[in-house]
Amino acid sequence: MPFEKLKPEVVNILDNSEKNVTDRLHEVCKLLNDHIDYYDWVGFYFRNGDKEELKLRTYVGEPTDHEIIxxxxxxxxQVAVSNENFVVPDVQAQDNYIACSFTVKSEIVIPLFKDGExxxxxxxxxxxxxxxxxxDERFLEFVNQEVAKIL
Incomplete structure (x- = not known):
């Protein structure tokens, strides 16, 4: 399904205030995982309180040991520090890559900002x-902008 057709579905999921935020985020993960054939694992990480670490909030895909990064x-x-999109065409070429599964070949991480943070x-x-x-970058930036509205 093309990104433009997924945008209203993302908005509809996030606007459903009858569900809690984590459930809505999980539904977005499922939507992306189900409709974009090369999205094999989709998850949201958030800063873990005042700690200099990320905590996995929800995801769809194979289980991961990396709940805290x-x-x-x-x-x-790296994205938590750089505040910039990071597209990795080949994870094997990255020195600072944390392997979740030997089947993963590439990764994209887009930071999520709320009030500039x-x-x-x-x-x-x-x-x-x-x-x-x-x-993909523009679409995922859109998703994160919409997510920020419900946080």
Whole structure:
């Protein structure tokens, strides 16, 4: 399903105030995982209180041992420090990559800002080498902007 068709579905999920925030985030993960064939693991990490670490809030995909990620470690930890999108076409080429599964070939992490502060991120793993384009970046930025509205 094209990104433009997914946008209203993301908004509808997030606008459903009858569900708690974590459930809505999980539904967004499921929507993206189900409708974008190269999104094999979709999750949201958020800053863990005052600690210099990220905590996994919800995800769809294979289980992960990486529920807590220190700032600076791995792709997610680097985005927590840099405040910038990070697209990894080949995870094997990254020195600071934390392997979740040997099947993961590429990753994209987009920071999530609330009131100008980086409070979390959406993380996508793919078993497809180099699938992410600028369209993925813009779409995931949109998703995070919509998520920020309910936090």
């Amino acid at each position: 220190p700032f600076g470690k791995g792709i997610c930890g 980086n409070i979390g991120q959406i993380d996508i793993d793919s078993e497809t080498p180099d699938p992410f384009t600028e369209k």
